[in-house]
Amino acid sequence: MKKVWIVLTHEFITLLSRPSYWFAILGIPLLATIAYAVAGRANSDSGTQAVVTQLFSGPQQVSSQGYIDPSGLIQHMPEGMPPDLLIAYPDEETAAQALAEGKIAGYYLIPSDYVQSGEIIYTSADYNPLSAQGNSAQFEWIVQYNLLDGDALLASLAYGPLELKTVSLAPEPQRxxxxxxxxxxxxxxxxxxxxxxxxxxxxxxxxxxxxxxxxxxxxxxxxxxxxxxxxxxxxxxxxxxxxxxxxxxxxxxxxxxxxxxxxxxxxxxxxxxxxxxxxxxxxxxxxxxxxxxxxxxxxxxxxxxxxxxxxxxxxxxxxxxxxxxxxxxxxxxxxxxxxxxxxxxxxxxxxxxxxxxxxxxxxxxxxxxxxxxxxxxxxxxxxxxxxxxxxxxxxxxxxxxxxxxxxxxxx
Amino acid sequence: MPTVELSHITKSFGPLKAVDDASFTVEKGEIFGLLGPNGAGKTTAIRVLLDIFKPDSGTTSILGGPMTEAKKDHIGYMPEERGLYQDISLERCLIYLATLKGLTPAEAHQRIGAYLEQFDLAEHRNKKVKELSKGMQQKAQLINTLIHQPELIIIDEPFSGLDPVNTQMVKDLLRGQREKGVTILMSTHQMHQVEELCDRLVLIDHGKVVLYGGLDEIRRQFSGHAVTVRSSAALPSLPGVERIEQHNGSARLNLLPDTVPQEVLRALVERNILIEQFEIASPTLDEIFINVVTRPEA
Incomplete structure (x- = not known):
């Protein structure tokens, strides 16, 4: 048993005396802590999802959008909407000029026959399907809100009619x-x-x-x-x-x-x-x-x-x-x-x-x-x-x- | 009772018979040479002796009986090369191996300090083993073999990589151990070291014992019917001498079967030949080794 102990301590000390071991054991947690701290400082008031998303995809590009509304649909803005997120323009020419000057990332044109056709045109400076899709969700919410005459509750239900809650009998809290x-x-x-x-x-x-x-x-x-x-x-x-x-x-x-x-x-x-x-x-x-x-x-x-x-x-x-x-x-x-x-x-x-x-x-x-x-x-x-x-x-x-x-x- | 006894040991690896019915004993307090060409089975014989390998047949006895865990602490073993951890400091490596031999860390530390001084390695104690020269590593291995004051030392090529000064030091060290009553089994290719140090020897070839006994006895056994004569004068033809061969400034006189050396000496004196040296021709161990290993199978 004594010799087992001698071999054991030798193996333990030999490995602990290697710098590569300490680099592995401390380096990875240290990197994780630094990444977490940096992300935490940048997002101290945001939710976890945003932080995780940011850790894996980098900082989010926030930019104003413009819209021209010949149909007269947009009468209300949902509460809490940042004022410079969506800027109204009287005509397409002014909106195009703002786009050219970099004031907005793109603009939506709501045609006068929108209620019949359901078609909205989005114009942006370059082709980026991902960012267009991301922005369109916000605009879609605003359109829906106005279609339901500014009734936030009804618009919210129409936007997502089914919020499924799964109940498990396991003791752990659900995620x-x-x-x-x-x-x-x-x-x-x-x-x-x-x-x-x-x-x-x-x-x-x-x-x-x-x-x-x-x-x-x-x-x-x-x-x-x-x-x-x-x-x-x-x-x-x-x-x-x-x-x-x-x-x-x-x-x-x-x-x-x-x-x-x-x-x-x-x-x-x-x-x-x-x-x-x-x-x-x-x-x-x-x-x-x-x-x-x-x-x-x-x-x-x-x-x-x-x-x-x-x-x-x-x-x-x-x-x-x-x-x-x-x-x-x-x-x-x-x-x-x-x-x-x-x-x-x-x-x-x-x-x-x-x-x-x-x-x-x-x-x-x-x-x-x-x-x-x-x-x-x-x-x-x-x-x-x-x-x-x-x-x-x-x-x-x-x-x-x-x-x-x-x-x-x-x- | 011999310190080491191998009796009819056979050990095979697949179709290869590494040791074939080998027997020999090593007596207490002697330096015993284990000789043989590469691949002869010397290392396998040592491993069987140390109970690292189990023999297929035959028995071994070491320090008065079968190998036990307790006996391991009374044996010092040095394999042919390496045998040390390369990536740790010399001192830590030696302390670890010494504690495995039953020394306390304090004892190990103290004895290693003294040996490092003796072997001129003290200033290298904190170096990694791989940073030491081959000769230094060889000396470190010797320290590891001797540190626990064993009763039996088994060393494989102890002089490999050593300069003449260190070779002499190791020879003195081995003689010193013999004087203390320690038994030494030494495996080596360096025949002149065997001639200088060993009391008895065994020569193994193809796993079999081909030569075994005391050094003088073996020399006599292989001495031809000849005398060596050194003289500044040219040697005439002599009665009873079959032929004369010149060799390194000496003449080797091969005698006829019924001639005795005294008759040759008398004949030389009678002819007023100035004789500087006259001796019974005795082969070197090198010559005996080559003779035995290269002769056709009986």
Missing amino acids: EENNPLTYFLPYGVTMIFYIVILSAASLLLSSVSKEKENRIMEVLLVSVTPRQLLAGKIIGLGVVGLLQVVVWVGTGRALLAAGKTTFSLPEAFQLPPSFLVWSLVFFLLGYALYASLMAGLGALAPNLREASQVTIVVILPLIVPMFLINMLIEDSNGLGSTLLSLFPLTAPVAMMTRLSAGGVPWWQPILAALLLAITAVLVVRAVAGMFRAQALLSGQALNAKTFLKALLGKN
């Missing part, structure tokens, strides 16, 4: 479907879990492979047993990975909590404390599973290059939830999502994605963790068998078939 965070929050969690499990597990592969290439493995095996070495490495590098999870997930939670005041973030987007607990459970079990598999690869492959060629076989199940992320988020309680989050090899990422999306029945994370724990124990035992000295020093070529056979104890 707005059209809020970008409904997608980006689980997406972020998926990415974090994929990266931390993979990077922590890959550390083990690289550690074992380097020791084989350095021939230090031979010196180590005259001091410790292969199992002591495996145990020390898995635990030591696991603690390093855990530190990364705590920092990343903790920063994420802190940013979301800060967003509550900075961005008026709805209650539904505050991740519950149970989420942090499940994060630790699924990280540790997922790490134990994938780190053992990677260690097995390192034990059998003669060098890091050959090990890397077989890595895809091991990490494929970890990638699957990434491909099916839309299903996991949009249909988080569907059959496919449930199966992915219960299947041990995909559970570490898939279940965390579903938990961040919300509404997962309480028994499912427990069952998933149980199945994952059983699989992790079986895999650790199988890999400990592979970690025999002879395998560690044989230097024989490795391929996917050899690895899977070794995992099943068939060589």
Whole structure:
């Protein structure tokens, strides 16, 4: 046990003394915090949706529009409408001059037969279907408001006659479907879990492979047993990975909590404390599973290059939830999502994605963790068998078939 | 009881028989040479001995019985090259490996400090191992082998990469260890080092033991029926001498089967030949090695 502890602390200290590790562990949360702070300062009084939209699409271009109304339709302006958003012009010539001078982004012409034809002409300086479409929604609202003689309530109902409210029996607060965070929050969690499990597990592969290439493995095996070495490495590098999870997930939670005041973030987007607990459970079990598999690869492959060629076989199940992320988020309680989050090899990422999306029945994370724990124990035992000295020093070529056979104890 | 005993060890990797029914013992307090050409099976034999590889058949005994975890702390092992972490500082690397051998960090720190001074590595203690020269790394590996004061030292090519000054220092160090009663099993290609240091040796070729015993005994075994004579005068033909070969300023006189060296010496004296050197011709270990390794299979 003492030697396991010595190996463990060595692995831990060695990794913590690398600047690249600190760059990864602190750099990413630091960048996220800076981006959040900058966006928060610029949008301290706007809603979350606007902030998220701005983070992903850059600052919004606000510009006045003009209109000419021979039909006499526009008699009222809705309350709260900025005064310079829509400027009336007596004729098309004046509006065209204002457009040429850059005072307006474009102008609408409401023909005198509008009520019969329903046709409105929009003229802009250049062709930009996206911005025209964006502006037309505002103008459409103004037209609708005036068609209903300035009755805001009626116009609002006519504009969107059905506001569907979904009621779920799950305890978590419900999220707005059209809020970008409904997608980006689980997406972020998926990415974090994929990266931390993979990077922590890959550390083990690289550690074992380097020791084989350095021939230090031979010196180590005259001091410790292969199992002591495996145990020390898995635990030591696991603690390093855990530190990364705590920092990343903790920063994420802190940013979301800060967003509550900075961005008026709805209650539904505050991740519950149970989420942090499940994060630790699924990280540790997922790490134990994938780190053992990677260690097995390192034990059998003669060098890091050959090990890397077989890595895809091991990490494929970890990638699957990434491909099916839309299903996991949009249909988080569907059959496919449930199966992915219960299947041990995909559970570490898939279940965390579903938990961040919300509404997962309480028994499912427990069952998933149980199945994952059983699989992790079986895999650790199988890999400990592979970690025999002879395998560690044989230097024989490795391929996917050899690895899977070794995992099943068939060589 | 021998410190190390290999008895009829066989170890194969697929169709390749790396060690084939090899047996030898290493006695306490001796320097024992493990010799053989590349790929002869020396490293495999060492790995079997250290319980890194399980033999297909045969038995090993080390420090009085089978290998145990506790015994590992009494063995110092230095593989042929590398064997150190390249990306961490020399001192940290040595402390880690020493603590795995049962030393406390404080003990390890103290002993490593002394060895670094002795090996002229003190000023490099904070450098990464990969920044050190090959010779420095070799010395660092020797420190790692000796740091826990082992009863048995197993070293593979200890003089590789060392300059003459450091080679002499390592030789003195190994002799010093022998005087303390430490058993040393040394695998090397440098025959003159074996001749200088080893008490006994084993030569392995194609996994089999082809030569085994004390150095003098082996020399005698391979000494031809000849004498070496150094003289400033030209040597005449002598009775009982089959032929004379000139070699490095000396003459090698190959004798007929029923001639004894004393008769040749007497004949030279009777002929008033000024003799500077007269000795029974004894082959070098290099010659014995080449002779044994290149001779056709029996």
